[in-house]
Amino acid sequence: MSQWLPFEWIAAVRFLREGRLQTVFIILGITIGxxxxxxxxxxxxxxxxxxxxxxxxxxxxIQLLPPDQVARPLRDADIEDAIVQRPAQRVVSIDQWPKIxxxxxTLPDIAMVSPTMSGSALAVRGDASRAISISGIEPDSYxxxxxxxxxxxxxxxxxxxxxxxxGTELAKDLGASLGDKLNIETANGTTIVxxxxxxxDLGNKGANERNAYIALRTAQSLLGRIGAVTTIExxxxxxxxAETLAQQIAASNPVRADSWIKTNAQFxxxxxxxxxxxxxxxxxxALSVAFGIAxxxxxxxxxxxxDIGILxxxxxxxxQILRIFLxxxxxxxxxxxxxxxxxxxxxxxxxxxxxRQVDGTELFPLILQRELFIVTLILAPLTGLLSAMAPAxxxxxxxxxxxxRG
Amino acid sequence: xxxxxxxxEGVTRSYNIGQPSAIEVLHAIDLHLDPGEFxxxxxxxxxxxxxxxxxxxxxxRPTSGEIWINGxxxxxxxxxxxxxxxxxxxGFVFQEHHLISAFSAIENVMMxxxxxxxxxxxxxxxxxxxxxxxxxxxxxxNHAAMAMSGGExxxxxxxxxxxxxxxxxxxxxPTGNLDSKSADSVFALxxxxxxxxxxxxxxxxxxxxxxxxxxxxxDMIDGRLVK
Numbered sequence: 001m002s003q004w005l006p007f008e009w010i011a012a013v014r015f016l017r018e019g020r021l022q023t024v025f026i027i028l029g030i031t032i033g034x035x036x037x038x039x040x041x042x043x044x045x046x047x048x049x050x051x052x053x054x055x056x057x058x059x060x061x062i063q064l065l066p067p068d069q070v071a072r073p074l075r076d077a078d079i080e081d082a083i084v085q086r087p088a089q090r091v092v093s094i095d096q097w098p099k100i101x102x103x104x105x106t107l108p109d110i111a112m113v114s115p116t117m118s119g120s121a122l123a124v125r126g127d128a129s130r131a132i133s134i135s136g137i138e139p140d141s142y143x144x145x146x147x148x149x150x151x152x153x154x155x156x157x158x159x160x161x162x163x164x165x166x167g168t169e170l171a172k173d174l175g176a177s178l179g180d181k182l183n184i185e186t187a188n189g190t191t192i193v194x195x196x197x198x199x200x201d202l203g204n205k206g207a208n209e210r211n212a213y214i215a216l217r218t219a220q221s222l223l224g225r226i227g228a229v230t231t232i233e234x235x236x237x238x239x240x241x242a243e244t245l246a247q248q249i250a251a252s253n254p255v256r257a258d259s260w261i262k263t264n265a266q267f268x269x270x271x272x273x274x275x276x277x278x279x280x281x282x283x284x285x286a287l288s289v290a291f292g293i294a295x296x297x298x299x300x301x302x303x304x305x306x307d308i309g310i311l312x313x314x315x316x317x318x319x320q321i322l323r324i325f326l327x328x329x330x331x332x333x334x335x336x337x338x339x340x341x342x343x344x345x346x347x348x349x350x351x352x353x354x355x356r357q358v359d360g361t362e363l364f365p366l367i368l369q370r371e372l373f374i375v376t377l378i379l380a381p382l383t384g385l386l387s388a389m390a391p392a393x394x395x396x397x398x399x400x401x402x403x404x405r406g
Numbered sequence: 407x408x409x410x411x412x413x414x415e416g417v418t419r420s421y422n423i424g425q426p427s428a429i430e431v432l433h434a435i436d437l438h439l440d441p442g443e444f445x446x447x448x449x450x451x452x453x454x455x456x457x458x459x460x461x462x463x464x465x466x467r468p469t470s471g472e473i474w475i476n477g478x479x480x481x482x483x484x485x486x487x488x489x490x491x492x493x494x495x496x497g498f499v500f501q502e503h504h505l506i507s508a509f510s511a512i513e514n515v516m517m518x519x520x521x522x523x524x525x526x527x528x529x530x531x532x533x534x535x536x537x538x539x540x541x542x543x544x545x546x547x548n549h550a551a552m553a554m555s556g557g558e559x560x561x562x563x564x565x566x567x568x569x570x571x572x573x574x575x576x577x578x579x580p581t582g583n584l585d586s587k588s589a590d591s592v593f594a595l596x597x598x599x600x601x602x603x604x605x606x607x608x609x610x611x612x613x614x615x616x617x618x619x620x621x622x623x624x625d626m627i628d629g630r631l632v633k
Binding site for chain 1: 504
C-alpha cells in the first residue's frame with residue numbers, strides 16, 4: 001500500500017484494478033463518448049471556421065450601397081386608381097461617397113475601407129461571349145478586404161488601367177488564358193480591350209464564371225460614371241458586431257448597409273442547427289456515460305457489500321466508504337476523458353489528413369481549442385463523480401450487519 | 407474492582423416493532439466479560455448468538471438495555487462515535503474470514519491501521535509483519551488473500567483482528583469452516599494471544615470440545631442466556 005495515498009484512494013484504485021474487465025469496459029465506453037464529443041466539436045469548429053474564412057475573405061463584411069430608388073407620386077394630383085410602380089434600379093453612385101468613405105475610415109470599429117464601382121458587362125473573345133459582373137476596385141485597399149490574391153491560380157494581382165482579373169471558369173468558357181485580351185462591352189455601347197493578368201478560383205463556380213476585377217477608374221469610364229462608386233466595402237475588427245455596426249451606419253448616413261451576417265443568414269441558420277444538434281449529442285453522450293458509470297458502480301457496490309461490511313466493522317466511517325466509490329467514479333471519468341480526448345484528437349488528425357476537398361486543399365482547418373479540452377477535462381470527471389453519487393450513498397448507507405451477512 | 411471489558415444489562419433486540427410481525431429475538435440479556443477472559447457462547451442455530459455478537463460489536467443497536475465497552479455506555483453514541491470505539495476496542499473474526507480480496511495478506515492486516523490514520527506507514531507495516539509472524543504466516547505475507555488456504559485465511563483474519571491491539575475480540579464460529587486440524591490450530595492461536603496479550607475473547611461456537619477449553623461457557627436458548 002502506498003504511503004502517500006489516503007486509504008480511500010488506495011481502496012478505490014484496488015477495487016477498480018480487481019474488477020479489471022468491468023473497469024476496462026466502462027473506460028472504453030467513456031473513451032468513445034468523450035472521443036466523439038471532442039471529435040465532433042473540433043470538426044464543427046473547423047468547418048465553421050473554414051466557411052467563415054471563405055465567406056469573409058471573398059466578400060466585404062459590410063457593404064454600403066446607394067439607397068433604393070423609389071417612385072414619388074405627385075402630391076394632390078387628381079389621378080384615380082393610380083398604381084405606384086417600383087422604378088428600375090439604375091446604376092447610381094453613392095451620394096457624397098468620398099465624404100462617407102473618409103468618415104468610415106475614422107470609425108474605431110472599421111478596419112478597412114474600399115470604394116468600388118460595379119456593373120454588368122459582356123466579355124467577348126472571338127465568337128464567344130459571356131455576361132459578367134465587373135468590379136472596379138482600388139487593389140491596395142480592396143485586396144485587403146476581399147483576398148483575391150489568395151485565390152489566384154495563375155498570374156498576379158496587379159491591376160493597371162488596361163488589365164483585368166477573371167475567374168477560371170470564365171477563362172475556360174472564353175478559351176482565354178493569362179496574357180490574352182478580352183473585349184468588354186457594356187449596355188451603353190462602350191467597349192474596352194483589357195489584358196488578363198490573373199486567374200482566380202474562389203471555390204464557387206458561379207463566382208468564377210461571373211466575377212471580373214478591373215481598376216476603379218477603368219470601371220468608372222467603362223460604365224459611364226466618371227468619379228462615381230456604387231459600393232463602399234468595409235471590414236470590421238469584430239466580425240460578429242458587423243450587423244449592429246451596419247445598422248448604426250445606415251442610421252447616420254444616406255446609404256444602405258448590408259452586413260455579411262444579413263447576407264449569409266442561411267449560413268447562420270445552418271450553424272445554429274448544427275450547434276443545437278451538437279449540443280444535444282453531447283448531452284446524450286454525457287448522459288449515457290453517466291448512466292454507464294452509475295450502473296458499473298451499482299454492480300460494484302452489490303458485489304462488494306461484504307467488503308463494505310467488514311470495512312465498517314474494522315472502523316471505516318460512512319464518509320470513507322462514500323469517498324471510496326466517489327473516487328472510483330471520478331477516476332473512471334478522468335481516465336476515460338484523457339484517453340477519449342487523445343482518441344478524439346487522433347481521429348481528427350486522421351480525418352483531416354484523409355478527407356480533402358476536390359481541389360486537394362483541406363476540408364477544414366485543424367482547430368484544437370484549449371477551452372474544449374479544459375471544459376472536457378473538468379466536466380467528464382465531474383460527471384463521473386455525480387454519477388457515482390447514488391451508488392456511493394447506497395454503499396455508505398449499507399447496514400454493516402446485513403452487508404456482512406451478504 | 408476491575409472494570410469489565412464488556413457489560414450488558416437488560417439488553418433486548420426486537421424486529422418489526424409496532425407491526426403484527428414484531429418479534430423479540432433477545433430477552434433482557436445480562437452479561438459481563440472481564441479483561442483477559444476467554445468466553446464461549448454456545449447455542450442452537452437461531453437462538454440469537456449472532457444477533458448478540460452484532461450488538462456487542464456495536465454493529466447493531468439494542469432495542470432496550472445498555473451495553474458498556476470498557477466502561478463506556480454505548481447506546482447514546484452516534485454512528486461516528488460507535489465506529490471510532492469499535493475500530494479501537496473491538497476486533498472481529500468471522501466464520502467466513504471476510505478478507506478483502508483486492509489486497510494481499512499483509513495489506514489486509516494493515517488495513518485497520520491505515521483506516522485509522524493514527525499510525526506511521528513504517529509502523530503499520532512493521533506491526534502487520536509482526537502479527538503475521540505471530541500467526542505463522544511470514545512467508546505468505548505478500549500472497550493474494552484469496553490464494554491462501556482456509557486455515558491460512560482465518561489466521562490472517564485473526565492477525566487483522568489484533569491489528570489495533572483491541573481489548574476485545576469477537577469471533578463468530580471462527581473454526582466453523584475449517585477441518586479439525588486447522589480448527590484446533592486456529593483455536594490454539596487465539597488462546598495463545600489471549601494468554602500473551604490479555605485480550606478478552608467472546609467466541610460463538612458449536613464445537614463443545616473447543617468450548618470446554620475456554621475459561622467460561624454460556625449457553626443461549628431462544629434469546630436467553632443460560633449459564
